[in-house]
Amino acid sequence: MTESTVQVVFPRAGAVEIRAVPRPQAGAGELVVRVTRVGICATDLHLRDGHIGDPFPLVPGHEFIGVVDEVGSDDHRGLVPGENVAVEMLVPCQRCERCREGRYNLCAQDLDTPGPGRQLGVNIPADTLPYSGGYATHMVVPSQAIVHRIPDSVDPDAAVLVEPLAVACHAVTRGRVRLGDSVVIIGPGPVGLLCAAAASAAGAGTVIVVGGRAERRTLARAFGSTAQVAARGDDLVTAVHGILPRGADVVIEAAGSVDAQRDALRIVRRGGRVVLAGACGSGPTLQIPSDDLLLTREIDVLPSFLSSGGFEPALELLASGRFPFSSLVTHVYPLTDVEQAFADIENRTEGLIKAVLVP
Ligand SMILES: [Zn+2]
Ligand SMILES: [Zn+2]
Incomplete structure (x- = not known):
């Protein structure tokens, strides 16, 4: 498979590039997910501006949902291609004391040093590991990541809100x-x-x-x-x-x-x-x-830091249809219009609540 895929990359503080890259492959225990929607978070703008450490080059995007495109050997999650999934941005080690007590948002394992944990789209530089963020047509999901099936009963326009x-x-x-x-x-x-x-x-x-x-x-x-x-x-x-x-x-x-x-x-x-x-x-x-x-x-x-145990009730609440969730998604842009989307957010465009990119 030599199909080319597209990523948005922050190569250094203050810069945004759109790159064509070879389609990633799923290694043992990994998945390749075709991203269908990714929400833009204020964090992404802080990352672009270098306010949150130096994770560059970075593929941003932590509010993503997608479809399983490829399942690597030894996948332990029982997923098959075509399933709609949400992936938690936090990649816990699943071994430390905090992970074992269920507070995996406090996982002690960072890339090198103790810190705020490994977060897809936030602090895993694109040149250190194949794992990237959700501002991309395709991404590799590591074996330790927590993946949730999105029930068919969830409104597809609302599903992108699962992380917030x-x-x-x-x-x-x-x-x-x-x-x-x-x-x-x-x-x-x-x-x-x-x-x-x-x-x-x-x-x-x-x-x-x-x-x-x-x-x-x-x-x-x-x-x-x-x-x-x-x-x-x-x-x-x-x-x-x-x-x-x-x-x-x-x-x-x-x-x-x-x-x-x-x-x-x-x-x-x-x-x-x-x-x-x-x-x-x-x-x-x-x-x-x-x-x-x-x-x-x-x-x-x-x-309250990010979420642990939050995706399950979030998916239930989305499926319940009890609140008009999709009305919060006011602006939808093609992935390649990311800079326009950022500008509209920074200009506090009238009526904009949540902006979403479609790869
Ligand atoms: Zn966010
Ligand atoms: Zn841990």
């Missing part, structure tokens, strides 16, 4: 959201809206979505939000206490800012849970009056 929805499901699980709980979600981006859906599905009674853009707050209602608030700081505290006088049982911070993290700690009730699900970058530092906000109120602060 898995992140949302993990955040809701971290927050131990229970029947009747009041949940506040700060940040109505795709993950925030999906957190509203996941919290609602977990049985939350009141789901308040906090954010500045009016059209996002309107959309939040379709994703299980019972109230919406556009305020920050003191005004947010007042607004939330107007709805929940004792504060929220659970607050999920999905905006990725230390100001929002501080707000989250202020609007949670005594003894409540605060989930930190948004990445703030390596610069900002959270400063808080720790006795007043944490110690004397016994707040559980629960950082």
Whole structure:
């Protein structure tokens, strides 16, 4: 097979190239997946700009779904060509203590040194291993990767949201959201809206979505939000206490800012849970009056990193059709129009929620 395939490559910080490469082959235990859709994540833009380490040359893309194209010898997953699959971006070693206790998002094995784990499309340089990211027509899936079959009952237009929805499901699980709980979600981006859906599905009674853009707050209602608030700081505290006088049982911070993290700690009730699900970058530092906000109120602060165990409930929720997931996918581009898609995201194009590439 000498068929040529296409990859988007970040060869160095600030650069984007489209390359024709030979079709990859599946080694022992590996799969070749033909990518059908890949979501564009803010992380991809940070990677392009060199804000997240130096993984270059990199094939980005961690929100991908596809079809099994080739199964290598010794595949242990029982997959056959033609099956629709979602692949988790985290490639766990499956041997370390964290992997064995099911928290494989904390896998201690990195490429060389302890770090944030091996992530397809994020930190595995294309010249070190054959594994690449999802901005490609075809990709090699390593033997240790976790692969999920996508049920036929999942709307094909919504299936590409499985990774961000898995992140949302993990955040809701971290927050131990229970029947009747009041949940506040700060940040109505795709993950925030999906957190509203996941919290609602977990049985939350009141789901308040906090954010500045009016059209996002309107959309939040379709994703299980019972109230919406556009305020920050003191005004947010007042607004939330107007709805929940004792504060929220659970607050999920999905905006990725230390100001929002501080707000989250202020609007949670005594003894409540605060989930930190948004990445703030390596610069900002959270400063808080720790006795007043944490110690004397016994707040559980629960950082939520990517997902482990999130894909299963995410696929179930997608299959349920309970929320209008595909309405979040507002912009679809051919893979080769990646730079146009990036520009539209950076220009905050009106109405753009989730942009998706089709290889
Ligand atoms: Zn992402
Ligand atoms: Zn591990």
